[in-house]
Structures are given as C-alpha cells and as structure tokens.
Amino acid sequence: MKAIAYTKYGTPDVLELKEVDKPIPRDNEVLIKVYAVSINDWDIGLLQGDLINRLINGLLKPKKKILGSDIAGRIEKVGKKVKQFQPGDEVYGDLSGDWGGFAEYVCARENALIRKPVGMTFESAAAIPQAAMLAVQGLIDKGKIKSGQKLLINGAGGGVGTFAVQIAKLYGVEVTGVDSSAKLEMMSSLGFDQVIDYTQVDFTKEGKYYDLILDVKTNRSIFDYTRALSTNGTYVTVGGHMFRLFQALILSPWISKFSKKKICIVGLKQNKDLAYINKLFEADKLKPVIDRLYDLEEVPEAFRLFSKGAHKGKVVIKVKENYRI
Numbered sequence: 001m002k003a004i005a006y007t008k009y010g011t012p013d014v015l016e017l018k019e020v021d022k023p024i025p026r027d028n029e030v031l032i033k034v035y036a037v038s039i040n041d042w043d044i045g046l047l048q049g050d051l052i053n054r055l056i057n058g059l060l061k062p063k064k065k066i067l068g069s070d071i072a073g074r075i076e077k078v079g080k081k082v083k084q085f086q087p088g089d090e091v092y093g094d095l096s097g098d099w100g101g102f103a104e105y106v107c108a109r110e111n112a113l114i115r116k117p118v119g120m121t122f123e124s125a126a127a128i129p130q131a132a133m134l135a136v137q138g139l140i141d142k143g144k145i146k147s148g149q150k151l152l153i154n155g156a157g158g159g160v161g162t163f164a165v166q167i168a169k170l171y172g173v174e175v176t177g178v179d180s181s182a183k184l185e186m187m188s189s190l191g192f193d194q195v196i197d198y199t200q201v202d203f204t205k206e207g208k209y210y211d212l213i214l215d216v217k218t219n220r221s222i223f224d225y226t227r228a229l230s231t232n233g234t235y236v237t238v239g240g241h242m243f244r245l246f247q248a249l250i251l252s253p254w255i256s257k258f259s260k261k262k263i264c265i266v267g268l269k270q271n272k273d274l275a276y277i278n279k280l281f282e283a284d285k286l287k288p289v290i291d292r293l294y295d296l297e298e299v300p301e302a303f304r305l306f307s308k309g310a311h312k313g314k315v316v317i318k319v320k321e322n323y324r325i
C-alpha cells in the first residue's frame, strides 16, 4: 500500500510517499481502508521530534514511521476477538499512540472507533476526533460551562476553537474568539459574538472579564489570564507552551486558595465523547470547519501550512485510490 512515512525527525521535507506492507490486524483489531485523515498538533511534534516526542517515539529515530491519528474509513477485515464491527462498517476515531493514518490502510483496536453517521462525509469524520474531544472536555468536563456566561477562546480559529464555539452556543453563552486577522471573518460567520485580532489587541489588558477562558495556545503567564477572569472565573488550557503549562500546573492550587478563580488543564481522553458529537452532528448542531482537502502525496505541503498556523479549522487529507510513486 502507499503511505506517507518518515525515517528521521525534521521538517515536512522528511515525509515521503512510499510503498510499504499493508498492515495485518491482530485478534483485537480491525483493518480499515482509510478514506480521510486530518492533521493535529501532535503530528507536528512527532515529526519535529522534540524531547517529549522522542521519549514517546524513539530517541534517535522514529519507531512508528507513519503518523496520522484522526482517521475515517471503511472496515475491510476484523480480528477474531472483535465484537462490535464487521467488514463494510464505516468508522472513525483517534488512533494516537498507534498512529499510521497517513496511509491507504491502517489497523486499529475496536475501542478506538465509532460508527460514522450515514450523513457524515469521511472528510468531516476525520476532522473530528482530537479537536472536538478537546473542545467538549475543555468546556463541559473541566470548564463546567453554564448558560449566560461570557466565554473567551484563545487560538479560536483552528481545530479546537471552531468546534468549541458551536458547542458553547448550545449553552447560550456569549463567545469571544482571539486569533490572527485572516481568520476573523470565518470566525464571525461561525457564530463568535466578538472577535479579537491578537496582533492588535491584548485581551488580558482590555479591562474585560470572562467567566470561562478556553486556551489552545497558553503562551503567556497564568497571571495574565487570571487578570481577565471574573471573580469566580475558570481558566481551562488544552495545550500550548510547556513552560507556561508547567507554571499553570504548579500555581493552580495557590490561585484557587487565595481567590475564587480556578485553573484546569485538560488531559485528553481519546474518543470519549464521539457518541455525543455524532448526536450533535445528526441534529445539525455541529459541523467541522475544513480549511481545504489535500491528497496523500500533498501531506508535506499540508504539514507546512499547519506548522505555520495558517489554516482555518482543520486540515484534512482525502486518501484516494491508485497512487503512483
């Protein structure tokens, strides 16, 4: 089969379209014909090979050579112990930890997958898993979002933010989104009540207060964020700069002790809320924002766009058949 593989850490230039062996499912796995796969921030980290990702995927060179976690496709074969699925089922899910999605076929454990609703395209399904789970778990599980609140999403024009605003609107909250100027028009049309260009305005110094802040970038001091929180406000981060996350982790008990403000860090529970997302999708209450579709051979180009942060919503690869190398 064809796959985008890498044998050394580096820039998107090290990603190559290759002929590799088609994987064989273990007893508790299914073999999926991949129709679409999206890019996540973690793919970039695994490609570049920072220290944490080297500890996960090999110190000197990558052990798992095919990246790609958020996939959608059709089951072709099932292992002996698989109970929920059969060949022909259309599924999607986050395969982080095993990866292998930038390929024509991938194997997955059945508990990493959910059936794709009939009306959902494979491209939409592939856009959902990580970003939508972070939005749900950030707003609902950690943020305890409530009707009437004022919410600010920092880094709002990417994958997590474009899901989060749609979920927040179901709770009747006022949503402000912060991102760069090129994304503000798309954000307004998606339902943000206010948009802020972070290159022009520092939302932490505006004198406005938010009941809930959902942050996908966490690129500044925790005290900047708490300054923009209302008296009982909650700050939730899903990720960002390591040092800033560490600072938030260490200081959160102290901030809660000396004020009524709360600091939360989301540890992604993979695929936990996909059934909820399916319901929202089927009720026409949520749809993924997809920047553009790329072919499998264009994955390096798609990674370049994603690394620059220039994408709106999600970047999705549509896996066709019959690639020529």
Ligand SMILES: NC(=O)c1ccc[n+]([C@@H]2O[C@H](COP(=O)([O-])OP(=O)(O)OC[C@H]3O[C@@H](n4cnc5c(N)ncnc54)[C@H](OP(=O)(O)O)[C@@H]3O)[C@@H](O)[C@H]2O)c1
Pocket: 040, 041, 042, 130, 131, 134, 154, 155, 156, 157, 158, 159, 160, 161, 178, 179, 180, 183, 198, 216, 217, 219, 238, 239, 240, 266, 267, 268, 269, 308, 309, 310, 311, 313
């Ligand atoms: N907690 C967990 O277990 C877990 C698991 C997986 C991923 N994650 C994290 O989840 C996050 C993924 O979010 P995502 O998929 O939404 O990312 P994304 O699609 O890259 O979106 C991030 C957005 O932030 C904008 N941005 C960049 N610098 C900014 C700044 N200084 N202020 C405000 N906005 C800024 C970017 O646009 P411009 O570049 O144009 O400004 C982009 O639109 C990452 O932080 C990742 O590490 C966490």
